[in-house]
Amino acid sequence: MEPAINEEVEALDQENKEKKQPTIQEIVNVGAKVFALFLGLTYVCGFLTLNSYFYKYGIVDLGIASSDYLVAGSLFILYLVTYALFGGRAIVLIKVWMGRTMDQLIEKGGGKKELKVAAAHSYIELIFLHCLSASCFASYAFGQFESFWFYAVLGIAFLITYRLDVSNKDIEKPFASLIIDITLKIIAIVVFFAFSSTYKPILVFFIFFGFSMYINLVLDSFERYTISNDRIVFTLVLSVVFFLGSAVSFGAVIYGDITKKIGGGKNIPMEMGVAPGILDNIGLGENSILIGEVVYSSQTNIYIQVDKETLVLPRSSIQWMKFRSPNENEISEVLGIVKKKQHGVGPR
Numbered sequence: 001m002e003p004a005i006n007e008e009v010e011a012l013d014q015e016n017k018e019k020k021q022p023t024i025q026e027i028v029n030v031g032a033k034v035f036a037l038f039l040g041l042t043y044v045c046g047f048l049t050l051n052s053y054f055y056k057y058g059i060v061d062l063g064i065a066s067s068d069y070l071v072a073g074s075l076f077i078l079y080l081v082t083y084a085l086f087g088g089r090a091i092v093l094i095k096v097w098m099g100r101t102m103d104q105l106i107e108k109g110g111g112k113k114e115l116k117v118a119a120a121h122s123y124i125e126l127i128f129l130h131c132l133s134a135s136c137f138a139s140y141a142f143g144q145f146e147s148f149w150f151y152a153v154l155g156i157a158f159l160i161t162y163r164l165d166v167s168n169k170d171i172e173k174p175f176a177s178l179i180i181d182i183t184l185k186i187i188a189i190v191v192f193f194a195f196s197s198t199y200k201p202i203l204v205f206f207i208f209f210g211f212s213m214y215i216n217l218v219l220d221s222f223e224r225y226t227i228s229n230d231r232i233v234f235t236l237v238l239s240v241v242f243f244l245g246s247a248v249s250f251g252a253v254i255y256g257d258i259t260k261k262i263g264g265g266k267n268i269p270m271e272m273g274v275a276p277g278i279l280d281n282i283g284l285g286e287n288s289i290l291i292g293e294v295v296y297s298s299q300t301n302i303y304i305q306v307d308k309e310t311l312v313l314p315r316s317s318i319q320w321m322k323f324r325s326p327n328e329n330e331i332s333e334v335l336g337i338v339k340k341k342q343h344g345v346g347p348r
Contacts, residue, residue: 039070045247046073052251053265057295057310059303071263076250079137083208087133090126091212092219098122104174114175121182128185130212131192134205141258142200149195150188157184200257207249214242267293267305269324275317291324 046069053072054060101118102110110118132154135147161184163169164177196202218235225231258264271291278288290313292306302313 042073042077043069044073044244045076046070048244048247049073049076049251049255050265052248053255054296056252056256057303057305059296059310072251072255072265073247075141075255075258075263076247079141079250079254080246082137083133083211085133085136087130087208087212088215090129091215094122094126097125101174101178104171105178108174110175114178117175117178117182121178124182124185124189126212127189130205130208131189133208134201135192137204138196138201140262141254141264142198147192147196147201150192153184153188153191157188160184204254207253211246265296267295270294270304271322271324272302272304273319273321274313275319278313278317288319 049072050069051060098118098121101121102115105114105118131150135150138147160180164180169177192205193202218239221231221235255265257266259266260268270293271289274288274290276288290304290306290311292304292311295303295305295310297303297315300315302315302318304311304313
């Protein structure tokens, strides 16, 4: 009897295992649903980003193709990923990191003074990693070497900390290693704020820090209070609102400064020739040359900002277009000096 029962049990176990193993078709279906959800989320984020950006210029009802929404939404997702890599990861794990540092100091006989330094280090680490997130985003989004000196300090810091790591000095003398790490990160933070070529990386830093404040608020509420269904639902609803609001603020504050190279909304300085009578009809006189910044161009119209006013010009009315460099006066001066030197005139 027993062998027969064992065979039946084994057969049932084998049958259950076969049922639990998903088929290739099921995996493909799940993957397709996840991809569709991600695509829909990206589209919604792009819709909010673009419309909040265009609202500043009074542009509505563009009938933009879905690809434009997806590009803008992808930039917003990339913006969040850059934050999550360093700043977001830090706000979630900072307590764990601080605990490990304190344990290392206690093992080496560290007292209250050393533990206070470890606590201060956790705050400095948090600020530093938010600077790193903001610098990474600025590097590819704004198309400038916004944080060159910050990265230079990081390079020097890497050489120093790498030497400590390979020689195990960070384990043998954790407090001294901690002081060196604090010093290097304070220097990097000061350089980030003092030597950024524009306000853009600093603006991104404060927005990222705002994200961390919200995440810390959520984590703290779950630690301090009883986790209930009502609290979970309320937090999810609030997080969705916060997420969508972030897409709106991204479009209103950040998107317009992102380079066109990666699909951003940075305006393009341009000079264009317009058909006779067009500018006269909109109160700009009989001049046929228009100088401004192109905000957006659709298949039928071009939206250009002139003296803080957005004009809508039919594409059919544009006779020629010329890109204008923001620093073209400086470029002209340099070219003029070069030509003079070639003809033996001017300073040598």
